[in-house]
Amino acid sequence: MNFPSISRPGSESGEESSSGSKPGAAAQIASHVGRFRWVICTVLLFGIMKNYMDRQVIGVLKTTLQNDLGWSEIDYGNLVFAFQAAYAIGMVVVGRFIDRVGTRLGYALAMAFWSLASMAHGLASSFTGFMVARFALGLGESAVFPASLKAVAEWFPRKERALATGIFNAGSNLGAIATPLLIPWIAVHWGWRSAFFLLGGVGFGWLALWLWIYRRPQEHSSCSRSELEYICSDPIAPSIRISWFKLLAHRQTWAFVLGKFITDPVWWFYLFWIPDFLQRQHGVALLNIGMPILVIYLISDAGSVAGGWLSSFLIQHGRTVNASRKITMLICAVCVVPIVFAPKIASLWVAILIIGIAAAAHQGFSCNLYTLSSDMFPGTMVASVVGIGGTAGAIGGMLIAKIVSHLLQRTHSYAVPFFLAGSAYLIALAVIHGLVPRLKTVEFSTAEA
Numbered sequence: 001m002n003f004p005s006i007s008r009p010g011s012e013s014g015e016e017s018s019s020g021s022k023p024g025a026a027a028q029i030a031s032h033v034g035r036f037r038w039v040i041c042t043v044l045l046f047g048i049m050k051n052y053m054d055r056q057v058i059g060v061l062k063t064t065l066q067n068d069l070g071w072s073e074i075d076y077g078n079l080v081f082a083f084q085a086a087y088a089i090g091m092v093v094v095g096r097f098i099d100r101v102g103t104r105l106g107y108a109l110a111m112a113f114w115s116l117a118s119m120a121h122g123l124a125s126s127f128t129g130f131m132v133a134r135f136a137l138g139l140g141e142s143a144v145f146p147a148s149l150k151a152v153a154e155w156f157p158r159k160e161r162a163l164a165t166g167i168f169n170a171g172s173n174l175g176a177i178a179t180p181l182l183i184p185w186i187a188v189h190w191g192w193r194s195a196f197f198l199l200g201g202v203g204f205g206w207l208a209l210w211l212w213i214y215r216r217p218q219e220h221s222s223c224s225r226s227e228l229e230y231i232c233s234d235p236i237a238p239s240i241r242i243s244w245f246k247l248l249a250h251r252q253t254w255a256f257v258l259g260k261f262i263t264d265p266v267w268w269f270y271l272f273w274i275p276d277f278l279q280r281q282h283g284v285a286l287l288n289i290g291m292p293i294l295v296i297y298l299i300s301d302a303g304s305v306a307g308g309w310l311s312s313f314l315i316q317h318g319r320t321v322n323a324s325r326k327i328t329m330l331i332c333a334v335c336v337v338p339i340v341f342a343p344k345i346a347s348l349w350v351a352i353l354i355i356g357i358a359a360a361a362h363q364g365f366s367c368n369l370y371t372l373s374s375d376m377f378p379g380t381m382v383a384s385v386v387g388i389g390g391t392a393g394a395i396g397g398m399l400i401a402k403i404v405s406h407l408l409q410r411t412h413s414y415a416v417p418f419f420l421a422g423s424a425y426l427i428a429l430a431v432i433h434g435l436v437p438r439l440k441t442v443e444f445s446t447a448e449a
Contacts, residue, residue, distance in 0.1 A: 034227030036220070037155040037164075043213055044148045044168035047111065050206050051144045052175030052271070053199055054118045054137060055083075059272040060183045060293075061192050063279060064286065068192070075127060077405020080272050081398050082131050083138035088394035090142025095387020098146050099380060103154060104214045107147035108207055114140025115203025122196035142394070145370070146386045153374050153382045154216055157233050159315055161374050162325070166308020166367040173301040173363065180275065180293040184286045252376040252442050253385060255435040257392045259369045262428040264393025265400035266336075266421045267362055273404055274355065277414055282348045292352050299356030300363050307332060307364020311371070321375055322439040325368050326429070332368075333425035335361035340422035343414045358421065365425055372432075376442055 058065070062076060071079075098106035117136035124130045148168055156164045186195045217223040217231050247253050278284040278292055307328055314324035339358035345351040373385045404417050 034224040036222045045171040048171030049175040052172045053179045056179040073409040080401035083134045084394045084397040086135040086138030087142045088391045090139045091387045091391035094143045095146040095384040103150045110143030111207045115200045119200030122193035162371040163308040163312040169367045170301045170304040173297040176297040181290040251435045255432045256389045259428045260389040260393035261396045265396035268397040296356040300359035303360020304363035308367045332361040332365035340419045
C-alpha cells in the first residue's frame, strides 16, 4: 500500500506552506466528508488509556507494595528501570515489526502480550517475580505509540494528524486519572493482586473491539468514498523501506530522537513518582490520592487536545507547518518552567495546579513532537522512526529512574528532579530547531531501500 506523503505541490523546500488556498478551507472540506476516522481515533484513545493504567498502577501502589514486600527506594527504582529497559529493547524492533505485519495485527499481538504481563504481577511474590513481570510489561507496551501513530498516518491527512494525535494521546491522562480513582479502592477491598488481574482482563475486552473495528480505510466498509479521498488528499509517495542505519543518517531522525530522549523522562517521572510526592510532601493518604491525581490529569488532558488543536488551527489559517509546530511547542515549553518551584510550595492545591499545567504542557509538546515523525517521513517509515525515538525516550527513562531513586534515598528531596523537569522542554526545542530549522520532507530514492 502507498501511504499519503507529507509534502505538497508548490511547497518551499518540501515544507507545506499552508493547508489550503484560503484560511479555513480544510475545515470546510472536512465538514462534507465522513467522520469514521474519528471512531478509529477513539479506539486508539482507549488503547492508550489501558496502556497507562497498566503502567501507573505500580506508582499508585508504591507505598503499599514497599510496606508489604519490604522494598527500598532503590528497589522501586530498579523496577522502573526494568520496565524502561524492556521498553527500550522493544522499541528497537517493534516499529519495524509493525511496519511489516501491519497496524491491525501488530497492535493486537502487543495488547494480548502486555495484558498477560499485567496479570502476571498479581502472581508475583518476590522482587525477582515483579522484575520479570515488569520487564515483560515494558516489552509489550513498547508497541502502543508506533502502532497508534501508524494508524493515524493511515486514517488522517497531514493537516489533521496533530489533532488526532492529541486526542488519542489524551488517553494517557484518562488512564492516569482512572488508576488512582479505581486502584486504591480495589486494593483496600480486594487486595492489591486483584488490581493487576482486573486491569489485565480489561485488555482482552479492548482487543475484541480493535479486531472488530480496525481495518485500513481502503478496506473498511464504514469509510465512505468521500472520506477516503479526503484521507488520501496528500500527494502519494512511493512505498520505500529504509534500514535503521539509513534513517539515522538524516538529521530529521535525530531531531525526533533527541526530543524524545530529553522530554520522555519527565513524563515517566510524573507517572511513577507524583503519587509518592503527594503522599510524602503533603501527607495525602492512599484512599484520598484519587482527587489530586484526577485534577492533575484533567488539566493534562486539556493540554493534549489543545496542543494538537493549536498547531492544526495555525496550519489551517495560513501558517507553515514549521511555524505552527514550533510556536505550539515553544508555548508548551514555557508553561512547564514554574514546576521547578513545586517542592517549595506548602499548599497542596497550588502544587497540584502547577504540576497539572506542566503535565498539560508536556502533552501538548509531545503530540506535536510525535506529529513531526509523520511531517518529515513517509507513512511507511513512521512506525520505524517512532520506534527509534521511543527507544531513546525509554533510555532517558532508565536514567531518570536511577537518578530519582538515588536522590530520594540520599536526600529525601524532590528539588533536583523538578528542576530537571522544568528545563527539559526549552532544551529539547532548541535541539530540534538546531537540527531542523525548517521542517523538510526527507526524500528517499529507491537506491536507498
